[in-house]
Amino acid sequence: MQLCTSDPIPGDYIAEKVMQLCTSDPILGEILMKFHYQNPKRLFHGILFDVLSVEAEHPKGGKMRRELVDHPGAVVILPFLNKEEILLIRNKRDIVQRTLWELPAGKLEKDESPEDCAARELVEETGYQGTKFTPLLNFFTSPGFSNELIYGYVAEDLTHVGQNLDESEEIDVEPTKLSDALQMIKEGTICDAKTICALLHFHTFQ
Known part of the structure; x- marks a missing residue:
């Protein structure tokens, strides 16, 4: 830097x-x-x-x-194991000094499309490969000072292939019922903005 x-x-x-x-x-x-x-x-x-x-x-x-x-932009992925169960992760976040419940997500690499990024990050963070990615929503995270745009996707038809984490990442994968994840938002257990946006958007409009 x-x-x-x-x-x-x-x-x-x-x-x-x-x-x-x-x-x-x-x-x-x-x-x-x-x-x-x-x-x-x-x-x-x-x-x-x-x-x-x-x-x-x-x-x-x-x-x-x-x-x-x-910012180059990022993706957030809502992965479905089946009609009722999704994949959440527990992600150690040094910046806020907490381990957060999140959906898998990540930053776009140079010349990478959002869908390709979603497929890559899903495998890296959860160990699951998806064959169907459907656009969910796009949103700016902090438009008062940043141009970061997050692209949301629903991932389906998952196959377990094994995680491929970066050296600095500490991530646990937690299969969770969608209804339980929504309750976790209500209770404040999930406090990550991109995760809340994706889950509530899907619950409201899909």
């Missing part, structure tokens, strides 16, 4: 990022493209994300300087 206080970025960089984020959501793309970012500079280059300083011109007039956490 390094601090890059004077690293300019090509003028079309942000527009390109916005288009990448919104290819699967035309309405969202139309909203975002009303904002034009100028003179982007990279303040920080990290392993997981960059921090940019951009000049934003609002369509109603006026300019403002904003700091932007530039």
Whole structure:
């Protein structure tokens, strides 16, 4: 990781990022493209994300300087073992110093499609390979300062092939009834935002 206080970025960089984020959501793309970012500079280059300083011109007039956490995007997967049972994981999260109940998830690699990322992360974190991935929902995690967009998928037709965790990961797989997972949200046992979004969206609209 390094601090890059004077690293300019090509003028079309942000527009390109916005288009990448919104290819699967035309309405969202139309909203975002009303904002034009100028003179982007990279303040920080990290392993997981960059921090940019951009000049934003609002369509109603006026300019403002904003700091932007530039994230490649991520996926969250709702894997079904059968009609009633899903896979949750218990994931040790050093940042919040807690082990959290979550759905499997992960960051997009360079030039990786969201569906390919979902398939890869499902195997890595749960040890199950899916053959059917259905889009569930897309959502921004913290649009006040980050462009991270999470793509949600339902995974079905699972086959156990074995976990392939990163060295830094500590993950236990917990088959759980969907009804029990929803109760865990109600009780506050599940407090991970992406997991709550995916589970409640599926329960409400599917």
